[in-house]
Amino acid sequence: MAKEQSCFKQDFRELEEALEEGLWEVEGDNLYFAVEAKDASSAGAVVASDGGVGSIAELVHQLNGGHGCQVTRLTMAVICEAIDIDSNGTFTIGLAFDEDFEETALLAVTIRRPRPEPRLPREPGDPPEEPEMPKPIALHVNGQVAAEDVGDLPVKIEFDVQLSWDETRTAILRHRLFPLREAAASEEAPCEVEAHVTTSTGFYTTDIGFDLAKAVFLRATGTVRVRLLSLECQSLCVDQQCPVCWNLLCEPVAWPGCPHHFCLICALRTRRKPKPMCPLCRAPASQVRQAGELQVNAAHAVLIRKAVGYSAYESQRRETWAQAADLDAAGGLGGPLPLVAGGSEAWQRLRLGSQQEVILGPKYGELLRRSKDRKESSSAFAVLLQPARFEVGAKGRVCRILHANDSSAVLVEGGAACRIIELSEDSEAQSGAEPLVIGKLEELDEEELVLEEGPLAAASDIVHILGVLGRNLQAVRQRWMMTAMLQLLDEDRRNLENLQADRQGLESMLDVMMSYRQIIRQMDTLLSQASETAELLLPRTDGEREEDPALPVPESMSSPHGIQAPMRRLPPVSDEVPATPADTTIVTAVAAQSEELRGSGRSEPRDLLPVSQAEALRRRGHLLPAVGASVSGAGALPMSRTPPAFRRNRNLPRAGIFPRNVQGNQGTRGR
Known part of the structure; x- marks a missing residue:
């Protein structure tokens, strides 16, 4: 979400250090600085300009390293000590969107004393003229009078300017005046004469081809003496990074039910899960399949485009949509992957992020050959666990081969849970190699796979x-x-x-x-x-029936092929x-x-x-x-048990789980 934050802040007691660091550029002649003691009251940097009519001296700071930003608020405190009338002295605090501050100023708050109006030539016999009183010092904002008389100098002025970057493009100035001469005479704190006087006006320039303020400047003309106290610029800050991938928040998508935004790719990957939840606050949302089902927040995208620049955003935008198209075609887990039937216990112990050494049969030689390329895409596959055979709807886990020896034993790393949604046969296998079964996958929540593995684990x-x-x-x-x-x-x-x-x-x-x-x-x-x-549903073999004649097998329970499953x-x-x-x-x-x-x-x-x-x-x-x-x-340690007989029907129950013998060598179980 867009919010305000400080993009530049200057305490002018540290002006000397700021000049050494290059935060300010000094332009013009006849500009002098004197930094007051840092622990004194109203301490700051005294800026004195000693020039004639038309002389200009400036202090300039490039916002955001010259890239600019949308300044929404500018606050400053100064003490105006002296302004010369004859040299047309003025002091201006302003913002500009280009280097030419005269033509590209967005904001100009000026302290000036108007020059006396010219008089008509005198004729002989005219009465003597009365001496003209100097006009009071006035405060202007973008050419509009904000205060006709700021009072006798020295005077402390606090500015607070709010800038609106919408279609109206307005600037609202709020200022307060503190006369210092009377306070110095009475040795008391300066009293506030006017509080929060507000003046509203438009941007100073008539140009509309800009969206950012590039620089903040302090300009002195003629002969003036001003003590700078503090200055701060706040800009419209937009979250420019996706909180999941930490890349540019390109094509931001708002999560339903919460204020969080994610880039199009991360939102697509998360919303494809069966029960998608916000990665930050776990707010639920509906499932989507294609990138076109997501709604891009256009207003948020405009703010990011303004912050990073049009060309940089558009370049990333084209790349993002190309990647989204690949995800739509691949199914969301990196494309169709080779499938491996994982019926052994080693596959069952594999979890997300864990590593396990497993054995791949000879028929997966093509997969081993591809994994030697040491590429993540070629060493990835999916192991089927529930059930451990090739069929649509089977659940498994995406894995990646970390190390493969000459033998069939490999070290794999477990990835996300998945489900097969489409099966096909590999057409890129080498001649003579057994083709691999390729599956198009969809990502599952980890709980969906763990729930069925849970009892055994x-x-x-x-x-x-x-x-x-x-x-x-x-x-x-x-x-x-x-x-x-x-x-x-x-x-x-x-x-x-x-x-x-x-x-x-x-x-x-x-x-x-x-x-x-x-x-x-x-x-x-x-x-x-x-x-x-199972004993009631399935008959036993003739050998087992001879061992236990007390349990005859009814003919009605025999299989149509005459095969009787062993029971224990x-x-x-x-x-x-x-x-x-x-x-x-x-x-x-x-x-x-x-x-x-x-x-x-x-x-x-x-x-x-x-x-x-x-x-x-x-x-x-x-x-x-x-x-x-x-x-x-x-x-x-647990006592060894005789393994159960081979189950010919997959519906038969698994062997029981027995507790360990915790009583040492003394305890035995009756058979």
């Missing part, structure tokens, strides 16, 4: 977390036993406090484990129900591990020792675990192994 994460918890439990138990055997408990109970902290951490881990056990129990129930449903009943994961007598004895002994610790108030080497904790462990099925049992990290 969540189950894998649960198994990993349970393994980590099991190893932590083993480490805590080992530390407790070592403390008891080495008798490291001090009389001041400091080590006992460490054991209490271990107990609190152990309780937290057990709570987390119980939560995951409930999740896994629910998953096991669903898998068991799916398995029972999955064991539930909610079975509790049976406790051995030795384990029960250990827990009872630990509970009794904890009671003695509470009663005596002294720390004994054998007092390790409170009764409530032991009971909680026994209720939850987590029994401590016997003292002296081997402890290792491998004991917390």
